[in-house]
Amino acid sequence: GEWHITADVSDHPEVHEGPRALESGATWDLGTLQLAIGGTLVVRDRGEGKVGYVLYDRVPADLREGLTPDDLGTLTTQAVRDAPPRQDGVAFPVVVFSHGKGGLREQSNYFTVYLASHGYVVASPDHQGDTTVDLLRELVESGDLQEDTVLEAMANRPDDVVALLDLLQDTLAEDDPLRPLLDFERVGCTGHSFGAFTSLVAATIDTRIDAVVAQTPTSQEVVQLQSTVLMEQMPRPVLVQSAGLDRTLPED
Numbered sequence: 001g002e003w004h005i006t007a008d009v010s011d012h013p014e015v016h017e018g019p020r021a022l023e024s025g026a027t028w029d030l031g032t033l034q035l036a037i038g039g040t041l042v043v044r045d046r047g048e049g050k051v052g053y054v055l056y057d058r059v060p061a062d063l064r065e066g067l068t069p070d071d072l073g074t075l076t077t078q079a080v081r082d083a084p085p086r087q088d089g090v091a092f093p094v095v096v097f098s099h100g101k102g103g104l105r106e107q108s109n110y111f112t113v114y115l116a117s118h119g120y121v122v123a124s125p126d127h128q129g130d131t132t133v134d135l136l137r138e139l140v141e142s143g144d145l146q147e148d149t150v151l152e153a154m155a156n157r158p159d160d161v162v163a164l165l166d167l168l169q170d171t172l173a174e175d176d177p178l179r180p181l182l183d184f185e186r187v188g189c190t191g192h193s194f195g196a197f198t199s200l201v202a203a204t205i206d207t208r209i210d211a212v213v214a215q216t217p218t219s220q221e222v223v224q225l226q227s228t229v230l231m232e233q234m235p236r237p238v239l240v241q242s243a244g245l246d247r248t249l250p251e252d
Contacts, residue, residue, distance in 0.1 A: 053078035053106045055132070063136050077109040079116075080154050083143065084177070091183035096161050097124040098191030098198040099154070102135030108192060120188075121181050127157050130194070153194070154226055159187060161202035161209075169208075184208060192216060192250070196240075198224055203236050204229045211237045217244055 005051045038136035056064070095115055099107050105124040112122040128134075130153040165187065172179045180215060186209045189199040196217030203209045217223070217240060220231050232236070 006064065019061075055070050055104070058133060059136065060133065063133065063140060069095060071130065075104075075106050075109060076132065078105070079093065079109060079113050086183050087177075087180075089180070090110060092119050092121050092164070093186035094182050094184060095122045095188040095205050096164060096199075096202075097122055098157065098161060098189070099124070099131075100191070100193035100195050101130060101150075103130075103192075103195070104236055105129075111190075120156030121165055121178070123168060127153065127160055127198075128151055129156065150161045154197070155193070158200040158201040158205060161198060162206045165206065165208055183220055186210060189214065190215065194218065197226075200231075200234070200238070201226045203234065203238070209236060211239075213239045213241065215241045216243055216248075 003018055006170075039165060048222075052074040054069050054074050055238040056067065056069035058220050059067065059072070095112075097105075097108060097112050099105060104124045108124075115122050117145055118122075129149065134149075135145075138144075138149060165184075169184050179218040188211045189202050189209045191199040196214035199214050201213045203212045212234070223231070229235070
């Protein structure tokens with residue numbers, strides 16, 4: 001199943017100055033995957049094929065000039081929006097997934113939905129200021145990526161993870177159907193590229209995080225711009241996944 005939340009975390013002690021919203025989705029196991037969803041909600045039986053997020057739907061009107069839905073494509077998923085959670089009293093490990101630079105919370109649903117199908121509740125936030133929409137706006141307005149926005153994202157992203165965990169643990173209403181599914185004695189963090197950097201740094205500042213899976217992370221030198229902890233001194237288990245043909249973040 002899939003769940004969506006938008007919250008203002010501007011007052012959170014870990015969030016830097018200025019208004020900051022936290023937008024996140026959570027995915028959990030239904031036992032069987034029967035439906036799929038799109039940016040505009042469309043539901044079909046599993047046998048009729050997958051539906052997906054039309055990324056064009058996420059782009060504000062002022063950035064759509066010259067773009068078509070086909071240009072940005074569609075992310076297919078087998079998750080179900082607002083599906084009823086299990087009510088058998090079982091709590092599941094919580095995993096936060098952090099998207100890469102200029103990404104979206106929905107981008108790696110092949111991974112997040114898979115984790116959910118194996119008994120995890122996965123929360124995947126949009127990192128405000130570093131999403132696909134933010135990247136498009138930056139390219140339109142300045143023609144290139146700006147160093148200051150990269151540095152700002154480096155500072156804010158790990159705090160987003162902390163704020164999201166606080167939100168899930170402390171802010172959900174007592175009668176929220178998601179609340180009893182969350183086991184905060186078992187918390188993991190994972191992410192891709194800039195999201196892997198985010199996961200590694202977050203694990204050094206939030207003791208709730210028990211383990212990290214970093215997919216093609218930035219170099220240790222970049223991680224240490226936000227953390228004084230060396231990789232070999234990480235206080236939790238870390239699995240680093242890399243790709244031999246990755247030219248952006250090569251294994252070496």
